[in-house]
Amino acid sequence: MIGLRPDLAVIAQHVAPGSKVLDVGCGDGALMLALRDKRGCDARGLEIDPANVAECVAAGLSVIQGDADTDLAFYPDGAVDYAILSQTLQTTMRPRLVLDELLRIGLKAFVSFPNFAHWRVRLSLLWGGRMPVTRQLPVAWYETPNIHFSSIDDFRALVREMDVKVEDAWFLSGNQRRSAAAANLRAEHAIFLLSK
Amino acid sequence: MADPNCQIEMASAILTRSDTFALSAPLTLDCGRMLDGVEVAYETYGTLNPDKSNAVLLSHALTMDQYGASLHPITGKPGWWQRSVGPGLPIDTDRYFVICANVLGGCMGSTGPASLADDGAAYAMRFPVITIRDMVRAQIALLDMLGIERLHAVVGGSMGGMQALSLAANFPERTAAALIIAATARHSAQNIAFHEVGRQAIMADPEWRGGDYYAHGKGPEKGLSVARMAAHITYLSEAGLTDKFGRNLQDRPDGTKGAKTFGFDADFQVESYLRHQGIAFTDRFDANSYLYITRAMDYFDLAEEHGGMLANAFEQSKARFCLVSFDTDWLYPTAESRQIAHSLNAAGKRVSFIELSAPHGHDSFLLDVPALDRVIDGFLKQ
Numbered sequence: 001m002i003g004l005r006p007d008l009a010v011i012a013q014h015v016a017p018g019s020k021v022l023d024v025g026c027g028d029g030a031l032m033l034a035l036r037d038k039r040g041c042d043a044r045g046l047e048i049d050p051a052n053v054a055e056c057v058a059a060g061l062s063v064i065q066g067d068a069d070t071d072l073a074f075y076p077d078g079a080v081d082y083a084i085l086s087q088t089l090q091t092t093m094r095p096r097l098v099l100d101e102l103l104r105i106g107l108k109a110f111v112s113f114p115n116f117a118h119w120r121v122r123l124s125l126l127w128g129g130r131m132p133v134t135r136q137l138p139v140a141w142y143e144t145p146n147i148h149f150s151s152i153d154d155f156r157a158l159v160r161e162m163d164v165k166v167e168d169a170w171f172l173s174g175n176q177r178r179s180a181a182a183a184n185l186r187a188e189h190a191i192f193l194l195s196k
Numbered sequence: 197m198a199d200p201n202c203q204i205e206m207a208s209a210i211l212t213r214s215d216t217f218a219l220s221a222p223l224t225l226d227c228g229r230m231l232d233g234v235e236v237a238y239e240t241y242g243t244l245n246p247d248k249s250n251a252v253l254l255s256h257a258l259t260m261d262q263y264g265a266s267l268h269p270i271t272g273k274p275g276w277w278q279r280s281v282g283p284g285l286p287i288d289t290d291r292y293f294v295i296c297a298n299v300l301g302g303c304m305g306s307t308g309p310a311s312l313a314d315d316g317a318a319y320a321m322r323f324p325v326i327t328i329r330d331m332v333r334a335q336i337a338l339l340d341m342l343g344i345e346r347l348h349a350v351v352g353g354s355m356g357g358m359q360a361l362s363l364a365a366n367f368p369e370r371t372a373a374a375l376i377i378a379a380t381a382r383h384s385a386q387n388i389a390f391h392e393v394g395r396q397a398i399m400a401d402p403e404w405r406g407g408d409y410y411a412h413g414k415g416p417e418k419g420l421s422v423a424r425m426a427a428h429i430t431y432l433s434e435a436g437l438t439d440k441f442g443r444n445l446q447d448r449p450d451g452t453k454g455a456k457t458f459g460f461d462a463d464f465q466v467e468s469y470l471r472h473q474g475i476a477f478t479d480r481f482d483a484n485s486y487l488y489i490t491r492a493m494d495y496f497d498l499a500e501e502h503g504g505m506l507a508n509a510f511e512q513s514k515a516r517f518c519l520v521s522f523d524t525d526w527l528y529p530t531a532e533s534r535q536i537a538h539s540l541n542a543a544g545k546r547v548s549f550i551e552l553s554a555p556h557g558h559d560s561f562l563l564d565v566p567a568l569d570r571v572i573d574g575f576l577k578q
Binding site: 042044050051053054056057058059060061062063064065066071074075076079 | 516518534537538541542544546547548549550551552553567570571573574575577578
């Protein structure tokens, strides 16, 4: 899985070979291609940006142009083994609803998101008094597509409240793994594998 | 296949073959009638491979015909999809054996209302009312004759997209993929309404004579021309028309520029353009064919054929699907394609859907949209 974004590489390594996958917010299809070509998966995608959809279709992937907030409703229950939402949760209007939908459509769900409680973000806000612009959050507040920021602990609290089971979790700072205990302070990125 | 009347030629480096195929058995139609002696005029481009697995069926739109990638014998203009079909083009004739057949009910060599019935006179309004599925049945007979069990893909825009949907739904074993561009799974009230305006224009022309104009040397050209003008507006976008014509006035024959005549000549360039489109159309299209084909489109409702559930229509299909819509198409707007995509998804089919941005309205599928080329190329190559 060389060349994949670190969170996508983690997901690609942990999807069971030959499984059926829906990648919500699949972007240019990099993860889908890896899953199809290296893991023999039947991968489908949902993507909001038409230029990205055109890239995916041109690469031979099955991708529907649509919006995670509205179009997941059209997918049947238990349609796939894994529903994947990478770096998209924070851009949705109703993150909790989207998580519900993921776990309705997929038997399991991979969710990756940037950790807003990483120490660099905390420092930036504490000392600078300005909304942070970091490696993981590179866009100024007025242009960012991210509308629902959360920390890793926020996410843990939400899945507890939703009665969702955390099957596994990975925490990254760049390419480096971080421990679960230190994650909320030291990880830039979290990846959770969830089930109902 | 070895018909001495068929022509093989190399037109602009595409190996082209033109032929007419006569069905050996009567065609059973949705209206309940049997149609005997059906002929299908078609062209092929490229070469069928030994295991007959590289065939791509191009289904044409309402006013098109089998001349998809060759010069039109009447207008002398390039084929309607010349820009997309050929060596190295998205529908690559070096790779695929492309078949394009005139639809049942058409007027360029396939059996239609202008064809002769058993009594030696043209069918005219005695021709049975046909459906999109009937058109597909004639295409399936052609595939049987060519020995093609399974198409690599069926591709169509507008009414061609309806045929592609119908083929994938009703003959699920016959295609491995379906590419549906700027189409719909059913005609809306607005679609039917525009077609009815066109039909009434034709039938209101005294030269129509209840459809029996063939022996009079002159048909309802005025009516057909008005029908074409009204329909043509629906193929374009408001912004496209504004861009092209705005409120610009025609130059007068005496050289006066941009002056109103305070009369009813074609003062505005858009009027002149539409009049020209209307008149040119009557040179190459039969008015009764226009009635029958628009009727077939109005009757099209793929869900209705399958118990009211569009998803059920595709139950048996193993094909890959790709749906493309255009943001400026108000004839078959994006919502129609999206609904088909959601239905296919619900049926668990492999489906892609994309709304492309193009300024030309419904006709964008025939025009220069580079993203469309990439999508067609990528989808067909799998």
